[in-house]
Amino acid sequence: MLKTVDVTFSYTKDTSFNFPDIELSPSQPLLILGKSGIGKTTLLHLLAGILSPDKGSIFIKDTNIASMSIKKLDRFRGKHIGIVFQNTITVSSLTVYENLQARLYFSGISNQKGAIENILEQLDLVSVKNQKPNTLSTGQLQRLGIALGVIHKPDIILADEPTSSLDDENCELVIELLKSQAKKSHANLIIITHDQRIKNSFTNTIVL
Amino acid sequence: MNFIKLSYKNIIAKPLQTFLTVLILSLSIGLLLGVKQLNKVFESQLQQSLNGVDMVVGAKGSPLQLVLSAVLHIDNPTGNIPYNEAKKIADNKYIGEAIPISIGDNYKGYKIVGTTVSFVNLHKTGIATGTMFNTTYEVVIGNAVSENLNLNIGDTFSSSHGMIENAIESHDEHPLKVVGILKPTQNVIDRLILTNLESIWHMHEHEGVNNSPDHNHDNEEITALLIKFKNKRGLLHLPRNINKNTNFQAALPKYQLDKLFKLTAIGAKAITWIAFSILFVSGISMFVSLYRMVKERAKELALIRTYGASRNKLILLVFSEGLLVGLFSFILGALLATFCLQTIFSLIKDTYKQQIYLLEYHKDILDLFLFIFGIIIFATLIAIRPIFKMDISKIISHES
Numbered sequence: 359m360l361k362t363v364d365v366t367f368s369y370t371k372d373t374s375f376n377f378p379d380i381e382l383s384p385s386q387p388l389l390i391l392g393k394s395g396i397g398k399t400t401l402l403h404l405l406a407g408i409l410s411p412d413k414g415s416i417f418i419k420d421t422n423i424a425s426m427s428i429k430k431l432d433r434f435r436g437k438h439i440g441i442v443f444q445n446t447i448t449v450s451s452l453t454v455y456e457n458l459q460a461r462l463y464f465s466g467i468s469n470q471k472g473a474i475e476n477i478l479e480q481l482d483l484v485s486v487k488n489q490k491p492n493t494l495s496t497g498q499l500q501r502l503g504i505a506l507g508v509i510h511k512p513d514i515i516l517a518d519e520p521t522s523s524l525d526d527e528n529c530e531l532v533i534e535l536l537k538s539q540a541k542k543s544h545a546n547l548i549i550i551t552h553d554q555r556i557k558n559s560f561t562n563t564i565v566l
Numbered sequence: 567m568n569f570i571k572l573s574y575k576n577i578i579a580k581p582l583q584t585f586l587t588v589l590i591l592s593l594s595i596g597l598l599l600g601v602k603q604l605n606k607v608f609e610s611q612l613q614q615s616l617n618g619v620d621m622v623v624g625a626k627g628s629p630l631q632l633v634l635s636a637v638l639h640i641d642n643p644t645g646n647i648p649y650n651e652a653k654k655i656a657d658n659k660y661i662g663e664a665i666p667i668s669i670g671d672n673y674k675g676y677k678i679v680g681t682t683v684s685f686v687n688l689h690k691t692g693i694a695t696g697t698m699f700n701t702t703y704e705v706v707i708g709n710a711v712s713e714n715l716n717l718n719i720g721d722t723f724s725s726s727h728g729m730i731e732n733a734i735e736s737h738d739e740h741p742l743k744v745v746g747i748l749k750p751t752q753n754v755i756d757r758l759i760l761t762n763l764e765s766i767w768h769m770h771e772h773e774g775v776n777n778s779p780d781h782n783h784d785n786e787e788i789t790a791l792l793i794k795f796k797n798k799r800g801l802l803h804l805p806r807n808i809n810k811n812t813n814f815q816a817a818l819p820k821y822q823l824d825k826l827f828k829l830t831a832i833g834a835k836a837i838t839w840i841a842f843s844i845l846f847v848s849g850i851s852m853f854v855s856l857y858r859m860v861k862e863r864a865k866e867l868a869l870i871r872t873y874g875a876s877r878n879k880l881i882l883l884v885f886s887e888g889l890l891v892g893l894f895s896f897i898l899g900a901l902l903a904t905f906c907l908q909t910i911f912s913l914i915k916d917t918y919k920q921q922i923y924l925l926e927y928h929k930d931i932l933d934l935f936l937f938i939f940g941i942i943i944f945a946t947l948i949a950i951r952p953i954f955k956m957d958i959s960k961i962i963s964h965e966s
Binding site (some may be wrong): 399400403406408409428429432433434435436437439441443447448449450451452456459460461462463464465466 | 866
């Protein structure tokens with residue numbers, strides 16, 4: 359459940375972004391297409407509560423995150439939003455398993471009913487769960503990135519160019535994984551990309 | 567998963583840097599603790615051994631030597647003085663107590679002191695078992711002497727002439743008999759053998775100093791008089807008077823020891839400053855390692871922010887990393903210092919037959935711990951500055 363109204367953001371006076379309004383019903387996926395430099399990542403960061411808009415409102419589950427205090431926003435983001443980065447970011451000193459543990463710990467969520475074991479199984483990471491991220495293959499690392507973005511069952515899953523560095527086959531696989539994970543936690547999946555290949559996988563598309 | 571675990575993982579992920587920081591930090595902590603304690607123990611041991619002796623009167627010579635030999639029993643005497651003359655000095659309205667001592671003999675390295683019962687009272691001790699020496703050739707021994715030489719009441723032995731053990735010049739014809747053992751004091755008296763003045767005089771009669779058959783001790787000599795003032799104003803006049811108008815020397819133990827401490831304090835101060843410099847360097851090293859953590863792992867910290875951790879939690883994370891390294895170094899340093907001190911103390915016990923205990927060691931440890939804690943907080947405070955300026959959006963969109 360997501361709704362944005364009249365969101366604008368500017369880094370400097372000259373580079374100002376005016377984003378179209380978005381409204382999603384529960385579990386409805388969205389593809390945001392756009393060339394680079396058009397403010398895709400900025401929009402993603404606004405939706406994730408990493409940036410605050412100059413103007414406008416962003417409602418997630420009826421809460422306007424645009425007017426939240428930093429501290430509240432941190433907590434809200436940790437619980438309700440999951441981000442899948444273009445290149446997976448991890449804590450390098452921790453193993454795959456410990457990275458997932460840390461993800462839950464900092465969101466203030468306990469590892470209920472073996473959530474970590476489940477996600478490892480679903481994303482085929484069981485065999486590498488005790489390895490450090492820098493020993494993983496590109497595919498494994500990408501799947502770990504997805505795991506870190508969805509493990510806490512967020513309401514919104516934001517994916518930033520998840521397929522740009524993948525071949526056609528893996529591209530489709532990743533989209534399917536993201537879709538199925540979003541469905542499991544009844545989350546809105548929002549993919550922001552310039553990758554035209556995945557256009558056909560989504561019915562709901564916004565072009566920036 | 568929690569802060570401590572994450573910090574621990576981060577620390578062991580960079581073993582070399584951690585090892586260096588821990589090494590210099592624990593070394594400086596060990597040095598600081600050790601030097602402070604040694605200095606304290608040294609001063610207190612000597613001060614304690616003064617036992618309220620305000621002035622020592624003995625033969626002319628070095629005043630420090632007189633104090634060391636007559637009060638602390640760690641040097642050779644400056645010479646002897648006639649007892650009759652010395653007694654006249656003691657007859658003064660400012661003087662409360664004047665205890666004669668005669669030293670110069672030993673048994674297996676333990677000094678034999680000819681004196682009066684007041685000497686025992688001066689050292690605030692008394693007989694543990696047996697009786698006080700009463701007649702000639704009876705001795706009362708300090709607790710350490712009894713323990714280390716396994717001497718018991720009824721045992722007899724022959725003393726040797728001089729301050730160190732030697733078998734050639736022994737007074738075999740006058741064996742001494744143990745009649746009492748003193749209570750332990752942690753004081754110099756523990757390692758002394760006490761007898762009356764007459765015993766010392768009799769033992770030396772064969773040397774021809776005084777060979778009169780009627781055992782008249784009019785011309786006998788003593789080594790020194792230990793003097794306690796009745797009125798502290800005596801401090802102002804008496805020493806100068808004695809030094810000027812008699813053939814004796816008067817020395818003030820407190821003054822002489824203060825002079826000695828001033829000398830030893832220079833060494834202790836130098837080492838303390840060196841230790842502080844090392845500590846300063848290790849403080850910087852800790853700051854650098856924390857700052858590098860904040861800078862190099864900016865992306866990880868930003869990631870943790872997106873996980874829902876507040877800015878304060880990141881600061882706590884940096885702090886706990888510093889604290890963990892600091893705490894580990896502190897424990898290591900304290901163990902190092904304790905081990906070295908105990909080794910030194912046991913060496914001293916072997917050499918000087920004196921048991922030494924740590925003094926207010928816990929307080930030293932606590933003081934230093936608070937200091938180190940302060941350094942960690944300070945290092946953290948500077949290191950976390952980038953966290954306040956952190957732009958999560960910028961950091962995570964610069965994906966490598």
